[in-house]
Amino acid sequence: MISFSPSRTLRSLLTCAVMAWCGISHAQQVLRVTAIPDESPTELARKAAPLMKYLESKLGVKVEYTPVTDYAAAVETLVNRKVDLAWFGGFTFVQAHVRSGGKVIPLVQREEDTRFRSVFITTDPGIRTLADLKGKDVSFGSASSTSGHLMPRSFLLQAGLDPDKDFKRVAFSGAHDATIAAVAAGKVQAGALNVSVWEKFVADGKVDTTKVRVFFTTPTYYDYNWTVHADMPAALREKLTQALLALSRDTAEGKEILELQRATRFVPAQADQYKGIEAAARSAGLL
Known part of the structure; x- marks a missing residue:
């Protein structure tokens, strides 16, 4: 029972x-x-x-x-x-x-x-504007990243630069923190990434800003x-x-x-x- x-x-x-x-x-x-x-x-x-x-x-x-x-x-x-x-x-x-x-x-x-933004970073003193990226090795994050690829690419195209034609090499690090690491290590001359990840790395002292610096910040987007x-x-x-x-x-x-x-x-x-x-x-x- x-x-x-x-x-x-x-x-x-x-x-x-x-x-x-x-x-x-x-x-x-x-x-x-x-x-x-x-x-x-x-x-x-x-x-x-x-x-x-x-x-x-x-x-x-x-x-x-x-x-x-x-x-x-x-x-x-x-x-x-x-x-x-x-x-x-x-x-x-x-x-x-x-x-x-x-x-x-x-x-x-x-x-x-x-009102999100992306930043372009570099260690190269000769890079001051997006135009200076011509002929350089540049890293994005993931190919499907909004702030690490799509929107940076969009603003580059608006500035008259086609990454696939004007850069020496286009690399994909896979993630925003990996882009910072690639630039800091000299694997590429510049990289584009999410502004909040950059600001977090700076706040936590995880990046040497005397060597790695932002040289361009994009307009805002969702x-x-x-x-x-x-x-x-x-x-x-x-x-x-x-x-x-x-x-x-x-x-x-x-x-x-x-x-x-x-x-x-x-x-x-x-x-x-x-x-x-x-x-x-x-x-x-x-x-």
Whole structure:
């Protein structure tokens, strides 16, 4: 004979009710998260841990961060619903939006992402302007990076420089921190990267600014965001959005998470904000 505990049964019913309200099936009690690998795996994991813990407490489900090997894998895992939430750059969002037929939705972006910039760095005293890059070895980050490739390339083209024709060599370091390392080590004469990674390296004393310097900063553009697949239930999507928007530097937990994310706060994001990046990608033949 099987005996039933009234309290246990009540707890089970309440759990099922909460899961149903959140829009998560009983089979899927894990929210799967990934991010483009724009920095080293250890740094990405360090930045993710407190945020995953926070989301678990707000959503009432287990939240798992799963790293991917490259930018393309981040796009494919969300498009194919292998993950539920992804941290994209502007270009990877555009790629996912196109690849999915419009079935991905940006939820929030950092306030900083509404006016993001890239920087060009060098150790060569003869490089003062973008024009001075002609005939030089120049490194971008990943080929799919917004701030480490697409937008720097776009601004180079606007300045009358075609990297594939005018540079001696175009290199791809794979990540922003790797670009800094390549320039500092003299492997290339210049490199382009995300301004927030550069500023973090400077603040932490991880780069010798008497040798490595910024010689050009781009105009602003929209960049990173947290994106979900459109098939995510609306109730869960809203709860997730509100949890991210609620992060505040006025609390110890919020301050830690936002500092790790290099964010003042999160603000709502809209797909239309990335039309400029899509146009730049098509113009550069990258989409």
